[in-house]
Every structure is written in C-alpha cells, then in structure tokens.
Amino acid sequence: MTESDTDDNFRAFRVRPYLLTGGRTRAAVDLPLEALVRTTESGHASLANQSRERHQIVSLCASPQSVAEISAHLSIHLQVARVLVGDLVQEGLVATHVASTEKTTERPDLRLLEQVLDGLQSL
Amino acid sequence: MNASATPIPVKIVVAGGFAVGKSTFVSSISDIDPLTTEAAMTKASEEVDHLGDATGKTSTTVAMDFGRVALSQELVLYLFGTPGQDRFHFMWDELVRGAIGAVVLVDTGRLEACFPAVDYMERAGVPFVVAVNAFDGVLRHHPEDVREALDVPAHVPVLVTDARHRAAVRDTLVGLVRHAMTMATADA
Numbered sequence: 001m002t003e004s005d006t007d008d009n010f011r012a013f014r015v016r017p018y019l020l021t022g023g024r025t026r027a028a029v030d031l032p033l034e035a036l037v038r039t040t041e042s043g044h045a046s047l048a049n050q051s052r053e054r055h056q057i058v059s060l061c062a063s064p065q066s067v068a069e070i071s072a073h074l075s076i077h078l079q080v081a082r083v084l085v086g087d088l089v090q091e092g093l094v095a096t097h098v099a100s101t102e103k104t105t106e107r108p109d110l111r112l113l114e115q116v117l118d119g120l121q122s123l
Numbered sequence: 124m125n126a127s128a129t130p131i132p133v134k135i136v137v138a139g140g141f142a143v144g145k146s147t148f149v150s151s152i153s154d155i156d157p158l159t160t161e162a163a164m165t166k167a168s169e170e171v172d173h174l175g176d177a178t179g180k181t182s183t184t185v186a187m188d189f190g191r192v193a194l195s196q197e198l199v200l201y202l203f204g205t206p207g208q209d210r211f212h213f214m215w216d217e218l219v220r221g222a223i224g225a226v227v228l229v230d231t232g233r234l235e236a237c238f239p240a241v242d243y244m245e246r247a248g249v250p251f252v253v254a255v256n257a258f259d260g261v262l263r264h265h266p267e268d269v270r271e272a273l274d275v276p277a278h279v280p281v282l283v284t285d286a287r288h289r290a291a292v293r294d295t296l297v298g299l300v301r302h303a304m305t306m307a308t309a310d311a
Contacts, residue, residue, distance in 0.1 A: 107223070
C-alpha cells in the first residue's frame with residue numbers, strides 16, 4: 001500500500017458531520033446514491049427561509065441532481081446529505097423519483113436496459 | 124412540478140484494484156468533471172439513530188469518485204468508481220444496489236489486484252464484464268489468457284478497453300449493458 005493510496009481514501013473530518021442533522025444519521029426516506037432530487041414549486045417559494053445547507057440543496061436541485069452530487073457539491077457526507085434531503089422530501093420542498101425500497105434493490109428491467117443501450121450507442 | 128421532467132437515473136459501478144484506471148475510465152466519458160462523495164467509514168453509525176455528542180469516535184471517510192452521462196432527455200447514467208482497498212468493501216453493497224452492473228477493470232501487469240472485485244460481483248450476482256485496460260495502447264495478455272488466469276466463468280464477457288478513450292469506454296459500457304440484458308432475459 002502506497003502513501004497516495006491512503007491519501008486518496010482517507011480524509012479527516014473537518015466538522016462533526018452530523019451537527020447539521022441534529023445528530024440524526026438515518027434519512028426519513030430511502031435514497032440511493034443516484035436518486036435524482038428536484039426542487040418543487042413550494043421548494044422554490046421557501047428559499048428565503050432556509051438555513052444554509054437546506055438553501056443550497058433547494059437551489060442546486062432546480063435542475064435535477066443525484067444525492068451523490070448534492071453531497072459532493074455541498075462538501076457534506078453522503079449520509080448527511082441523505083438526512084437533509086429526506087427532510088426536504090417529507091416537507092414537499094424537493095421531490096425524488098426513486099423512493100421505494102423494493103424498487104431500488106432490483107436491477108433495471110429489460111425495457112430500461114434497452115433505453116440505456118440506445119442512449120450509449122447514440123453517444 | 125411535472126414529474127416526467129425529471130430523468131430516470133441508472134448506475135454502473137467501475138471496480139478493480141487500486142490505480143488500475145477507474146478514475147480515468149469515468150472521466151473519459153463523463154459530461155461533468157468527476158465529483159467525489161465521501162461517506163463515513165464506521166458501520167456503527169448506521170445502527171444508531173442518534174449519536175451522542177460524546178461518542179469519542181474519530182471516524183475516517185471513504186471517498187468515491189463518480190461521473191454523470193446524459194443518455195437522453197429521460198435518462199441519466201451515473202458511473203461510480205469503487206474505493207480501491209479491500210477494507211472499503213462494505214461500501215460496495217451500497218454501490219451495487221440497483222446498479223445495471225459493473226465493469227471490472229484489469230491491468231494485466233497486476234492481475235491479482237482485481238481478484239476481490241471479480242469475487243465480489245460473482246458472489247453478489249451482479250452482472251459484470253472484465254475489461255482489460257490496454258495501457259499505452261499495449262495489450263500484454265490475450266483476453267482469453269486473462270479469463271483463464273482470473274477463472275472467470277464462460278458467460279462473463281472479457282473485453283479489451285482503453286480507459287483514456289471515450290469511444291473505447293462507451294463500447295465497454297455497451298458490452299456490459301448487453302450482458303446485463305442477456306442475464307435479465309435468462310432470469311425472466
């Protein structure tokens with residue numbers, strides 16, 4: 001194992017990560033890494049009253065972003081992003097396509113795979 | 124809000140040993156500069172809903188690089204690189220959940236580096252292809268030799284790729300999707 005190997009994968013916490021979530025580590029809804037989050041009309045209307053991170057998420061998701069992207073853009077941990085997004089989903093300020101546990105554990109069906117194949121081939 | 128305006132996300136995992144070219148592979152085809160998401164490494168954090176402020180744990184994080192490719196107006200593909208080291212395998216369950224499948228990148232100079240990825244995907248029943256990364260445009264081993272060395276089952280495609288080239292990366296992803304379709308048909 002090389003030095004850069006370690007640097008790549010380990011980073012020290014800069015802030016206590018769960019401070020932003022009031023200590024909660026579990027999201028209100030099941031959100032896969034790739035779940036796309038989009039700001040709703042109520043979300044847009046609520047912008048003025050949001051705390052910094054919530055404001056950032058609601059602004060960012062004016063165009064759909066995955067949970068992983070939200071985590072990356074806000075420099076917050078994935079689990080923290082999930083909790084914050086989960087709250088916003090429950091409050092109706094953002095919406096997400098993929099919200100059911102059963103659905104997200106399954107592999108994409110044949111019809112979806114065909115669409116992916118078409119998309120890749122047209123790149 | 125019009126729900127149909129939000130695209131459907133799909134995901135492919137890019138696995139393999141450390142420094143085999145996963146980040147290069149992702150960045151060659153991504154529409155955006157690859158991003159990094161970090162996750163806490165402690166499994167314990169998932170087992171408690173509330174962490175006291177005095178847990179005293181100095182956690183470390185695992186970083187995952189990923190890219191995004193718009194396939195159509197309705198479809199977005201995310202490519203997630205696996206963390207290279209064995210001790211991060213707990214993240215792989217999360218990564219492969221709902222994924223189309225995985226590309227296991229292989230550097231023929233260090234075949235053994237991809238053993239854990241091949242083992243994992245086989246055991247987890249994740250559709251995968253083995254993609255031999257021809258560094259410097261040089262293929263040091265024939266794909267069938269790689270298949271034999273890795274003991275990859277006959278139905279798993281072993282492809283040649285070049286992580287630096289968009290077209291080669293796209294063809295590798297096409298190979299994986301075709302394989303996933305074959306497996307989906309066989310399961311049905």
